[in-house]
Amino acid sequence: MGRPHRVEPLVNILFLARHFNYLRNYESVVFELARRGHTVHLAADREETYGGREMVERWVRTVPAITMGWTPDRAADDWFWLATRLRLAQDFLRYQDPRYETAPQLRRRAEERFPTLALGVFTVMGYRTRPGRALLAALLAVFERAVPVSPAIAAYLRERQPDVMLVTPLVELGSPQNDHIRAAIRADIPTGLCVGSWDHLSSKSRIRDVPDRVVVWNETQRREAIELHGVAPARIEVTGAQCFDQWF
Numbered sequence: 001m002g003r004p005h006r007v008e009p010l011v012n013i014l015f016l017a018r019h020f021n022y023l024r025n026y027e028s029v030v031f032e033l034a035r036r037g038h039t040v041h042l043a044a045d046r047e048e049t050y051g052g053r054e055m056v057e058r059w060v061r062t063v064p065a066i067t068m069g070w071t072p073d074r075a076a077d078d079w080f081w082l083a084t085r086l087r088l089a090q091d092f093l094r095y096q097d098p099r100y101e102t103a104p105q106l107r108r109r110a111e112e113r114f115p116t117l118a119l120g121v122f123t124v125m126g127y128r129t130r131p132g133r134a135l136l137a138a139l140l141a142v143f144e145r146a147v148p149v150s151p152a153i154a155a156y157l158r159e160r161q162p163d164v165m166l167v168t169p170l171v172e173l174g175s176p177q178n179d180h181i182r183a184a185i186r187a188d189i190p191t192g193l194c195v196g197s198w199d200h201l202s203s204k205s206r207i208r209d210v211p212d213r214v215v216v217w218n219e220t221q222r223r224e225a226i227e228l229h230g231v232a233p234a235r236i237e238v239t240g241a242q243c244f245d246q247w248f
Contacts, residue, residue, distance in 0.1 A: 010036075010037045010038055010039075011038050011039075011163035011164055012038070012039050012041075012160075012161065012162050012163045013033060013038055013039065013040045013041070013162060013164055013165075014041050014043065014157075014160050014162035014164070014165045014166070015030070015041065015042050015043070015165075015166045015167075015168075016043050016044075016045075016071060016165065016166065016167045016168075016177065016180055017042070017043070017044050017045075017167070017168050017169075018044065018045050018169060018172060018175075018177065019044045019046050019047065019048035019050075019052055020044045020048065020052030020055065020056045020068075021048050021050040021052030021055070022044075022052070022168050022169055022196055023042060023052065023055075023056060023168070024052060024055060024243075025168075025196055025197075025241075025242055026168070026194060026242055026243075027055075027059070028242055028245035029194075029242050029245075030042070030059065030066060031059070031063065031066075034063045034066050038065065039066075039067070040065060040066050040067070041066075041067045041068070041160060042059075042066065042067070042068045042069075043068065043069045043070055043071050044070060044071065045176065045177070056068050071153070071156065071180070072150070072153055072155075072156050073152075074150060074152055074153075074176070074179075077150060077152070079147050079148060079150065080150065080176065080179070082147060083144060083147040083178075083179065084174045084176060085115070085174075086140055086143055086144040086147070087144060087173075087174040087175065087178065087205065087208070088110075088113050088114055088173060088174040089114065089118060089122075089136075089140050090137065090140050090141070090144065090206065090208075091110050091113070091114075091173045091174060091205050091206070092110045092111060092113075092114040092119075092122075093122075093127065093133055093136055093137050093140070094110070094205070094206055095107040095110045095111075096127060096128070096133055106203055109173070110173060113174065122136060144208070149179070149182055149186055150179050150183060153179055153180055153183040154183050154186070154187065157183055157184060157187050157189060158187075162184075162189055163190070164189065164190045164191070164192065165180070165181075165184045165189050165190070165191050165192070166191075166192045166193075166194055167180055167181060167191070167192070167193055167194070167211070168194040168195075168196045169195070169196040169197070169200055169204070170193050170207065170211075171200050171201070171204035171205045171206070171207065172204060172205060173204065173205050174205065175205050178208050178209055181193075181209045181211055182209045190213075191211035191212050191213075192211050192212060192213040192214070193207065193211045193213070193214045193215065194215050194242075195214065195216050195217065195221060195225075198217065198221075198241075201216070201221055201224040201225055201228060201229065202224050202228065206228070206229055207225075207229040207231065210229070210230070210231050210232070210235060211235070212235060213235055213236075213237055214229075214231050214236050214237070215237050216236060216237070216239070217238070217239070217240060217241040218238060218240070218241075219238065221238075222236050222238055
């Protein structure tokens with residue numbers, strides 16, 4: 001008598017992107033999940049002009065198991081405003097690390113997003129020195145962690161009731177997607193980061209609340225996740241680059 005066939009449990013997957021065009025790299029993944037019987041709801045934070053929404057609308061028309069929508073609007077949320085500024089300050093400090101001395105364009109990009117008044121405060125507190133940066137980083141981490149979970153996002157997750165939540169790219173400067181991850185962790189929803197591009201772990205923001213799984217392209221990204229973001233090796237999955245599935 002042969003072994004019993006293992007039936008894969010069907011799950012309700014919520015896949016969040018900053019805008020729909022980020023999902024272009026995951027077309028093969030989304031369609032394969034739907035083919036296996038899972039439901040996949042694709043949601044974006046904002047509009048874009050790259051044709052991403054039209055692309056996802058075609059997917060929805062093609063496959064009933066795929067749906068789409070928008071994440072809650074938090075433009076009037078004062079906590080959201082504060083959290084974004086705290087994260088931009090953390091990102092500014094990250095690029096003051098000596099390892100980025102040969103990447104002035106990355107430093108410049110972070111500085112352009114950083115308020116001039118705050119830069120004056122950081123200068124007084126000695127951000128150009130290693131001890132000064134360490135003190136500022138510790139203070140910012142405490143303040144950023146103290147920001148409460150967004151009630152709008154918590155309500156959104158209760159409404160959607162996902163079995164698992166995936167996000168991409170998560171690592172934009174000042175990324176608001178960290179609020180989605182934090183709310184899901186508080187709600188005991190399994191989370192995963194899908195790293196969207198070859199340079200996202202080295203040239204963007206830090207991963208703050210580490211998801212249950214970080215899906216990377218290769219061993220280089222695995223090393224970056226560990227060394228640059230403090231991700232535990234057990235949480236990392238090396239899968240290859242899904243954007244190349246159409247060729248391989």
